[in-house]
Amino acid sequence: MERTNTFTVNDHPSLRKLADNCARLWNELNFERRQAYIRYKKFSWHPKHLYEKYAPIIGSATAQQIINKNNEAWRSFLALKKLEMKGRLPPYIAKISMPRYWKRSGRRKLRIIIRNDCYKFDEEYIYLPKGLKLKYKGELKWHGRKGRLEIIYDDTDKVWRGFMTVKIEKPPIRGGNKPLYIDLGVINLATVWFEGLRQPIAYSGRTLLADWWYWTRKIAKEQSRLAKVNKRKTSRGLRKLYRIRLRKFRHAVNAIIKTIVENVYVLGISKIVIGKIKDIRNNNHSSTKINAIINNFWSFNYIIRRIKEKAEEYGIEVIEESEYETSSTCLRCRSKNVTNKGRLFKCYKCGLEAHRDAVGVLNIARLYGGEVNRVVAHPLLLRWNGMMWEPKRVMNNRPMRTLEARISRL
Numbered sequence: 001m002e003r004t005n006t007f008t009v010n011d012h013p014s015l016r017k018l019a020d021n022c023a024r025l026w027n028e029l030n031f032e033r034r035q036a037y038i039r040y041k042k043f044s045w046h047p048k049h050l051y052e053k054y055a056p057i058i059g060s061a062t063a064q065q066i067i068n069k070n071n072e073a074w075r076s077f078l079a080l081k082k083l084e085m086k087g088r089l090p091p092y093i094a095k096i097s098m099p100r101y102w103k104r105s106g107r108r109k110l111r112i113i114i115r116n117d118c119y120k121f122d123e124e125y126i127y128l129p130k131g132l133k134l135k136y137k138g139e140l141k142w143h144g145r146k147g148r149l150e151i152i153y154d155d156t157d158k159v160w161r162g163f164m165t166v167k168i169e170k171p172p173i174r175g176g177n178k179p180l181y182i183d184l185g186v187i188n189l190a191t192v193w194f195e196g197l198r199q200p201i202a203y204s205g206r207t208l209l210a211d212w213w214y215w216t217r218k219i220a221k222e223q224s225r226l227a228k229v230n231k232r233k234t235s236r237g238l239r240k241l242y243r244i245r246l247r248k249f250r251h252a253v254n255a256i257i258k259t260i261v262e263n264v265y266v267l268g269i270s271k272i273v274i275g276k277i278k279d280i281r282n283n284n285h286s287s288t289k290i291n292a293i294i295n296n297f298w299s300f301n302y303i304i305r306r307i308k309e310k311a312e313e314y315g316i317e318v319i320e321e322s323e324y325e326t327s328s329t330c331l332r333c334r335s336k337n338v339t340n341k342g343r344l345f346k347c348y349k350c351g352l353e354a355h356r357d358a359v360g361v362l363n364i365a366r367l368y369g370g371e372v373n374r375v376v377a378h379p380l381l382l383r384w385n386g387m388m389w390e391p392k393r394v395m396n397n398r399p400m401r402t403l404e405a406r407i408s409r410l
């Protein structure tokens, strides 16, 4: 499996010059290909003339790497084009476009690609082609067979970033067959249960949603200010705001995933079953805010991808399950004569009252033969305090037993 080491690299005029020439090669090649594609729908995958022009300037290995990367970009564009013609484009791709230029606001994007055998590290320095020796900062977390290195200038943070791919061995899949179940949502980002747990655990999204909206409002304000003041659509400040919003969300999500996967590992659980929100967009939420978030595609894809990556590191299998009956079926009597008001689930047939997300996750578990009969169908709620996930404080410090006695059991 592949992982990426990231770090920052000190600035140097030669690094800028090298990156600028890499971008020139990319842009020239891409220009030729766009023209050829528009006119003839085809072009050569081996642009000999450009290779010969740039190899002496940026080195033959780097020139070839840039050409390879451009080939990859065009291959995936052509593959999508084919799907589009067959009418089989994934629904989340609205429009496909030809590979872009390495450019932003009229300036070339500074970017270098270095072949796996053309760079090395010691404790303090990174050694690059053309005799460049530069200080770097950051821990090289992954060890294994080194792959391609990309060094990109981040003009929002004004810093060079290195991205080094590393191939590492996959740990063997573990034995045992009791899974941990996850139901994903928006109000509760994740509700989790495994056999042996008396009560599901829910990671509340409320503080995160509030934070997300706080930054969204700031973004909107900055956008209208830019439009008024200098008729611009973007700025460094605006990009920073987008980045903060994304980072804050991802930080909290990664904290959930880390806790879950590490616990799964310690408990000896071998797989994770994720309830896939197949029709989340049709899942009529009363709140327009939540609908807005869902339509912005929130980040379910990101959450699922991160769970898979993290689980893979521990040799834990991940299954996506879309056929479960969520909270539209009663957990106790299987009746569909139920209602969901906000987070409250109620069954008209047997009278069960429970928490909607708990019913969701326990219904997935049931599908896999999980013994859910004596589980409390109200989750233990965890909140994000900006640093970590912690239980919602129990009023008057009453012992848990009293609290549990008050909530309905299955």
Ligand SMILES: [Zn+2]
Binding pocket: 330, 331, 332, 333, 334, 335, 347, 348, 349, 350, 351, 352
């Ligand atoms: Zn029922």
